[in-house]
Amino acid sequence: MLPSASLLESFQASQISVMLVIYLLAITAEAMSGALAAGRRNMDIFGVTVIAFVTALGGGTIRDMVLGHYPLGWTQHPEYVYLVIAAGLLTTVVARFMIHLKQVFLLLDALGLIAFSLIGCSVALELGYPKVVVVMAGMITGISGGILRDVLCNQVPVVFRRELYASVSLAVCLLFLALRAWEVNHNLNTAVCFVGGLALRLAAIRFRWSLPVFSYQQRWE
Amino acid sequence: MLPSASLLESFQASQISVMLVIYLLAITAEAMSGALAAGRRNMDIFGVTVIAFVTALGGGTIRDMVLGHYPLGWTQHPEYVYLVIAAGLLTTVVARFMIHLKQVFLLLDALGLIAFSLIGCSVALELGYPKVVVVMAGMITGISGGILRDVLCNQVPVVFRRELYASVSLAVCLLFLALRAWEVNHNLNTAVCFVGGLALRLAAIRFRWSLPVFSYQQRWE
Amino acid sequence: MLPSASLLESFQASQISVMLVIYLLAITAEAMSGALAAGRRNMDIFGVTVIAFVTALGGGTIRDMVLGHYPLGWTQHPEYVYLVIAAGLLTTVVARFMIHLKQVFLLLDALGLIAFSLIGCSVALELGYPKVVVVMAGMITGISGGILRDVLCNQVPVVFRRELYASVSLAVCLLFLALRAWEVNHNLNTAVCFVGGLALRLAAIRFRWSLPVFSYQQRWE
Numbered sequence: 001m002l003p004s005a006s007l008l009e010s011f012q013a014s015q016i017s018v019m020l021v022i023y024l025l026a027i028t029a030e031a032m033s034g035a036l037a038a039g040r041r042n043m044d045i046f047g048v049t050v051i052a053f054v055t056a057l058g059g060g061t062i063r064d065m066v067l068g069h070y071p072l073g074w075t076q077h078p079e080y081v082y083l084v085i086a087a088g089l090l091t092t093v094v095a096r097f098m099i100h101l102k103q104v105f106l107l108l109d110a111l112g113l114i115a116f117s118l119i120g121c122s123v124a125l126e127l128g129y130p131k132v133v134v135v136m137a138g139m140i141t142g143i144s145g146g147i148l149r150d151v152l153c154n155q156v157p158v159v160f161r162r163e164l165y166a167s168v169s170l171a172v173c174l175l176f177l178a179l180r181a182w183e184v185n186h187n188l189n190t191a192v193c194f195v196g197g198l199a200l201r202l203a204a205i206r207f208r209w210s211l212p213v214f215s216y217q218q219r220w221e
Numbered sequence: 222m223l224p225s226a227s228l229l230e231s232f233q234a235s236q237i238s239v240m241l242v243i244y245l246l247a248i249t250a251e252a253m254s255g256a257l258a259a260g261r262r263n264m265d266i267f268g269v270t271v272i273a274f275v276t277a278l279g280g281g282t283i284r285d286m287v288l289g290h291y292p293l294g295w296t297q298h299p300e301y302v303y304l305v306i307a308a309g310l311l312t313t314v315v316a317r318f319m320i321h322l323k324q325v326f327l328l329l330d331a332l333g334l335i336a337f338s339l340i341g342c343s344v345a346l347e348l349g350y351p352k353v354v355v356v357m358a359g360m361i362t363g364i365s366g367g368i369l370r371d372v373l374c375n376q377v378p379v380v381f382r383r384e385l386y387a388s389v390s391l392a393v394c395l396l397f398l399a400l401r402a403w404e405v406n407h408n409l410n411t412a413v414c415f416v417g418g419l420a421l422r423l424a425a426i427r428f429r430w431s432l433p434v435f436s437y438q439q440r441w442e
Numbered sequence: 443m444l445p446s447a448s449l450l451e452s453f454q455a456s457q458i459s460v461m462l463v464i465y466l467l468a469i470t471a472e473a474m475s476g477a478l479a480a481g482r483r484n485m486d487i488f489g490v491t492v493i494a495f496v497t498a499l500g501g502g503t504i505r506d507m508v509l510g511h512y513p514l515g516w517t518q519h520p521e522y523v524y525l526v527i528a529a530g531l532l533t534t535v536v537a538r539f540m541i542h543l544k545q546v547f548l549l550l551d552a553l554g555l556i557a558f559s560l561i562g563c564s565v566a567l568e569l570g571y572p573k574v575v576v577v578m579a580g581m582i583t584g585i586s587g588g589i590l591r592d593v594l595c596n597q598v599p600v601v602f603r604r605e606l607y608a609s610v611s612l613a614v615c616l617l618f619l620a621l622r623a624w625e626v627n628h629n630l631n632t633a634v635c636f637v638g639g640l641a642l643r644l645a646a647i648r649f650r651w652s653l654p655v656f657s658y659q660q661r662w663e
Contacts, residue, residue, distance in 0.1 A: 287517075351517070376596060382484065433487055
């Protein structure tokens, strides 16, 4: 085995670890955001746990159910389930201090959005789905946990009205597929997607970029 | 090959084309109705796109997920995805003029309801499900896109309160199964279902037929 | 065949019958509770039927879709579908008298919660899922019909805010797995779960036990 191959392999292994760490941070952050949403509805700690779970792992669940990708990811990784439940319950204790970590959360949430999107694309690619489905799988993984959270909390999903969020997922998925089509090395591709997606998301927050809103109040009857 | 066989085949082929055209018109009309619902909630154009997609293709998606019918239809037909996204976005531009086309929309919506119901029945029949599941598959295909649209727009689904709509889907599914049991030719069966379903739906709109409402206000605690 | 084996078999057969009777009573009671919820939203009888169906059979449906357990239970048992539809429609007639049966309903609902939980655990066990997924499958079967009912009726699911309900499902699932790990006979295990779960649930209603509520009103922006 050539040194370079061995180096590449160890780099790839380390990249998988980096991706896993980002993923774990992301589902933790999503679980905590779910718990806060549950707290805004005065739910009991069971409701908090469910909303935390659904927010963190619901996106991947819907993606796998849409793609027919069984068994679902978290059913094979009980440790993810324990992690998001623990994060949800912990949130009820530390909630009052979390506002001071707002910046950290926005960063973790952005990293999570990008990680979820790339993971979703990869799953659909492996299953041989067409490109438009690959992009949708990425976006479903990225945003539908938050949609489920909002439906269960009885509100219109914020992702349908918020500043650039789903668009970041879309941009990341398209960039990933484009670089892949140009045969860019997978690790470089992933790194570029993270840098580009993060820059776009943080700029969107900083400069309050948003999509045009469609407002329609005509009644037909 | 006998002329009659050849004629029949060409009629069947043309009937498939007619069904496909009706289906494409239907998902376009459903996507536009979804976009208008999103506009009533002041969603951004991403929200509009999602609601358009879910309204048009959500019924078939839920049916396939319930029946275990993978891969889902739209994942194999990217052109349907592009069509409903385009229809949703177009709606944001032409919305102000659409009220003048109200009659056209009601007609397309009725055609779509019938087409969706027949397609749903056919899928369940092919998979060998019992009759009651065939009828439910037809109805799920016909109405659950609209249910998802209303849940995501945070309102009680109109199909649970509106004039005869789901009932038309039920009637079409039952008629289709009855004619099939009597060994009526498939094309004739389909044609009769469209004529009968359309007559019922348009009469229901015209004469404001509706189902009895169940109103229950007692509180138990 | 030894007499004792034969006795055991006949006991097991009778236990299956008991479980089936409890299951049928449970889906009937759940369908009726769904119909009442639909009546509170002034739905028409179609809406009542859908909500009754979803409340009674939605939990098992979601469990099977999450576990990839096809075909779904009710698609192979049309009689369950007829039963819950009949129960839903009957409710619109007898609703005014049902408040006098409140105690009976609470009892049937508690029995149903336990039966659903045990059935959910069994399905996941048979499919070889890890323990945490087995517990979640039990809870999903027990409570997600009610969650779907509340989402379709446009309200925050009561199970996220009510007195000990989901917790009873959790306790039953954990007890069932614990007794199973200690190799307790299956019938005895089931019986103990019913007695323990029923006692916990009725005590929770009687003494208004509830989980701590997490209330969080800070706004981040």
